[in-house]
Amino acid sequence: xxxxTQTPRHLVMGMTNKKSLKCEQHLGHNAMYWYKQSAKxxxxxxxxxxxxxxxxxxxxxxxxxxxxPNSSHLFLHLHTLQPEDSALYLCASSPSDxxxxxxxxxxxxxxxx
Amino acid sequence: RKExxxxxxxxxxxxGATVAFNxxxxxxxxxxxxxxxxxCRKEPKLLMSVYSSGNxxxxxxxxxxxxxxxxxxxxxxxxLSDSATYLCVVTGGGNKLTFGTGTQLKVEL
Numbered sequence: 001x002x003x004x005t006q007t008p009r010h011l012v013m014g015m016t017n018k019k020s021l022k023c024e025q026h027l028g029h030n031a032m033y034w035y036k037q038s039a040k041x042x043x044x045x046x047x048x049x050x051x052x053x054x055x056x057x058x059x060x061x062x063x064x065x066x067x068x069p070n071s072s073h074l075f076l077h078l079h080t081l082q083p084e085d086s087a088l089y090l091c092a093s094s095p096s097d098x099x100x101x102x103x104x105x106x107x108x109x110x111x112x113x
Numbered sequence: 114r115k116e117x118x119x120x121x122x123x124x125x126x127x128x129g130a131t132v133a134f135n136x137x138x139x140x141x142x143x144x145x146x147x148x149x150x151x152x153c154r155k156e157p158k159l160l161m162s163v164y165s166s167g168n169x170x171x172x173x174x175x176x177x178x179x180x181x182x183x184x185x186x187x188x189x190x191x192x193l194s195d196s197a198t199y200l201c202v203v204t205g206g207g208n209k210l211t212f213g214t215g216t217q218l219k220v221e222l
Contacts, residue, residue, distance in 0.1 A: 042117065043157070043200075043212040056209065090156055100145050100204055104156035 003027050004105035006091050012111045013081065021076040021108045023091030029103075030096035032074040034066060037088040037107070049074060050096055081112045114139050117213035119201050125219045130191050134216045136184040136201030143211075146177055148186050149200040151215065157200055160186075191220045 004025045013019050025032065034046040048056035049068040063085075065077040074091055088109050092102040118137045126132045138146075146163035161168065163175040163184055174187040184201055198215040205211050 040121075040214065042115075042214045043210075045209055048209070100147070100210060101159070102210060104158070106156050 003103050004091060004093055006089075006105035006108050008108060009106060010109045010111075012113060013078070014113055015081060015083070017081075018077070018079040020078065021089055021091075021110075023074040023076075023105055025072055025074075025091075025093040025103070025105075027093055027103060028095075029093035030071050031094045031099055032068060032071075033092040033094075033102065034074065034076050035090040035092065035104075037090055038086075043090065047076075050099075078110075081110075083112050086111045115213075116140060116205075116211045117201055117203055119213040119216045121214055121216060123217040123219050125221060126191055128191060128193060128220055128222055130220075131187065131189045132191055132218060133188075134186045134199055134201075134218075136186075136213055138182050138184070138201075138203045138211075140203065140205060140211070141182060143203040143205065145204040146175075146184050147202040147210075148173075148175060148184075149202055149212075151198045151200055153197075157212075160199070188218075191218075193220050193222070196220045 007022045031050040035043045037043050046060045047066040052068050067075040088107045090107045091105040094102045116139050148160040149157040150160045151157040161170050163177045167176045172189045176185045196219050198217045200215045201213040202210050
């Protein structure tokens with residue numbers, strides 16, 4: 001399936017590195033989301049963009065910085081991460097008039113060493 | 114109290130069995146409810162919405178009890194391919210979905 005794609009699929013980075021996660025959706029949706037999924041924890045919503053404007057930021061540390069240049073692309077810029085930030089980072093998109101109909105990408109498995 | 118609570122399992126059932134999962138939620142203002150399915154090392158996918166009147170999709174039946182803030186999912190005639198983690202999801206404000214930790218199902222021969 002190519003509805004929502006994410007790159008890279010796997011990423012190992014040191015605590016001093018800077019990296020970016022990329023998400024692209026081909027569904028014509030207007031809202032995009034970043035979630036974090038850690039082992040034995042529920043998915044945590046990190047950021048919501050609707051019509052390219054950030055509408056929600058769930059008190060995420062500033063070492064995570066989102067960017068939404070257009071309605072099809074979403075980035076998550078990472079810098080000076082901590083080992084506890086290791087997790088699966090999932091991108092999702094939805095039509096702006098059906099925000100609960102979310103389609104997820106395959107995720108980026110991030111390991112911080 | 115967690116916003117959405119689920120028994121993590123695993124539920125190990127033989128092929129052909131009927132299995133039921135339960136979920137409770139704390140936000141009485143939640144308006145919409147869903148079950149998502151997540152296969153091992155894959156992304157969550159919407160399985161079905163849950164309506165107050167109950168709804169059925171093939172072998173899957175979802176029920177909602179607003180008074181008790183309780184949601185259920187029943188799977189009849191389990192298949193090996195049903196093995197996955199089932200996520201209970203409720204809505205909060207705005208575009209927010211609140212996920213449970215999931216219930217793991219293993220269907221065995």
